Structures are given as structure tokens and as C-alpha cells.
Amino acid sequence: MAVDRRAARRRYRTRFIASMSVYAVLVVLLLPLVKRIEPMWAKVVLALVPLVPIVVAISEMLRFVASLxxxxxxxxxxxxxxxxxxxxxxxxxxxxxxxxxxxxxxxxxxxxxxxxxxxxxxxxxxxxxx
Amino acid sequence: MNNRLRVLRAERNWSQAELADALGVSRQTINAIETGKYDPSLPLAFKLAQLFATSIESIFMPDEDPA
Structure with a gap:
């Protein structure tokens, strides 16, 4: 049981840090392009791409809370x-x-x-x- | 709420970590219960009573009424 709890904590930390690192990279790489790209739908899609790792981080948080x-x-x-x-x-x-x-x-x-x-x-x- | 958890644990020579492991909770939770900073839920109190083969009332006692 203790091993499961430690494993859950370790998995959460690893995946959360990985998700937020991907988010940071996407923000730096994509957001400067948002203002320059056309048409409007492409701007919207590009601006929302960094949301994907945030959703992954949130799902990891929910899984982590369930293990507490x-x-x-x-x-x-x-x-x-x-x-x-x-x-x-x-x-x-x-x-x-x-x-x-x-x-x-x-x-x-x-x-x-x-x-x-x-x-x-x-x-x-x-x-x-x- | 007061409790005799530390005494019961010491009688069996269990560490906080061993008790926590047996109950499926963290060592910090056992410590918080023993120091009176946290009152466990009824299911956890029943688990404790079952583990020590005693009743909940013999582990947990209400605070003295100041009145």
C-alpha cells in the first residue's frame, strides 16, 4: 500500500512537470506566431494548442487526488x-x-x-x- | 477528541509507518490523529478498532466538557 502511494506521488510529479514543460515550450514557440498567422480559425487553433498539456496536467491532478x-x-x-x-x-x-x-x-x-x-x-x- | 492510539501502537511495538501501511493511509495521518490535530472519519475509526481488536470507544474519548 505504501509503495502504491509513493508510486502514485512519483508518477504525478513526473507527469505534471513534463506537462508543464511542454506547455512552456508551446507558449514560447507558438504564441509569437498567433499574431502573424492567417486566417482567423488558424489563430484560434494555434492559441489554444498550449491548453492540451494543461488538460493533461489537470487529469493527472484528479488522478493524484483520488490516490490520497x-x-x-x-x-x-x-x-x-x-x-x-x-x-x-x-x-x-x-x-x-x-x-x-x-x-x-x-x-x-x-x-x-x-x-x-x-x-x-x-x-x-x-x-x-x- | 482524545485518543489512546499512541499507547495501543506502542503496546504492539508498531511504528507509525507500519500502522499507516496496515490502514492504507499516510504516516502523517497517523501522526495527526495521535497528536489530536485530526479526528478520523467513522470508516477509518472502525478500521482502527478492528485492527486493535477493540471498540471505537476504547480508542477515542470525547473532550472533557468545560461546563
Whole structure:
């Protein structure tokens, strides 16, 4: 059982890092082409290609969560809840500040913000039960 | 909730990792239960009781009522 849990964790880490590496390469290679390529449907397809490794990473996350025990799932639940609430708060506050003249927040920045808060929240929730 | 898990485990000379392995949970989960930071679900409490061949009530005790 312990071996299965360790294997699941290792598989998740390997596949998650691989997916995000592919994502980074695709963003660097494809996004500069999006503005230059024609017609419009090609722009749309090219812009969405980096989404493929993100979907793979999400499916690996779901599989990983399914392999966790009840306390580990609680840690994940608390972290996701905190990340959701804080991301909503920050983006909504920023939206109000845009009216006051602050620069517009790009929608593409919301996911990295969520991931950053989620990472910190996992660390905090893990410490709480240690 | 208080519990006698650490005592029961020590009586059998099991490590936290061995107990965790027998229950299919992480060692951190066993540690969190023993230190009172986490109360297990009813299914996990039943598994513990079965493993130690005793009742749930003899492992877990409610906190003293402050009133």
C-alpha cells in the first residue's frame, strides 16, 4: 500500500512537470506566431494548442487526488478553497481598482495567481496537521 | 477528541509507518490523529478498532466538557 502511494506521488510529479514543460515550450514557440498567422480559425487553433498539456496536467491532478487518504484530501480541499476565495477577492478588488486607473489585469494571469495561492495554502494546511 | 492510539501502537511495538501501511493511509495521518490535530472519519475509526481488536470507544474519548 505504501509503495502504491509513493508510486502514485512519483508518477504525478513526473507527469505534471513534463506537462508543464511542454506547455512552456508551446507558449514560447507558438504564441509569437498567433499574431502573424492567417486566417482567423488558424489563430484560434494555434492559441489554444498550449491548453492540451494543461488538460493533461489537470487529469493527472484528479488522478493524484483520488490516490490520497482522507487527511490529505482535506488538506487539498482547504488549499483549493483558500485559493478560490483569495483569487476571487484579489481579481475583484483589482477590477474595482481598474476603475480608479490601475492597469488592466490580463485574464491569462488568473490561473498563475490561483496556482501561487494554492501552493502557499497547501504548505500552510500541511503545517496545520503536522 | 482524545485518543489512546499512541499507547495501543506502542503496546504492539508498531511504528507509525507500519500502522499507516496496515490502514492504507499516510504516516502523517497517523501522526495527526495521535497528536489530536485530526479526528478520523467513522470508516477509518472502525478500521482502527478492528485492527486493535477493540471498540471505537476504547480508542477515542470525547473532550472533557468545560461546563
Amino acid at each position: 487518504d482522507e487527511l490529505e484530501r482535506r488538506v487539498q480541499f482547504e488549499a483549493v478553497s483558500a485559493a478560490l476565495i483569495l483569487t476571487c477577492l484579489v481579481t475583484f478588488a483589482w477590477g474595482l481598482l481598474e476603475i480608479a486607473g490601475l492597469p488592466q489585469l490580463r485574464v491569462v494571469m488568473v490561473l498563475p495567481l490561483f496556482c501561487l495561492i494554492y501552493g502557499l495554502a497547501v504548505w500552510a494546511a500541511t503545517r496545520k496537521y503536522a
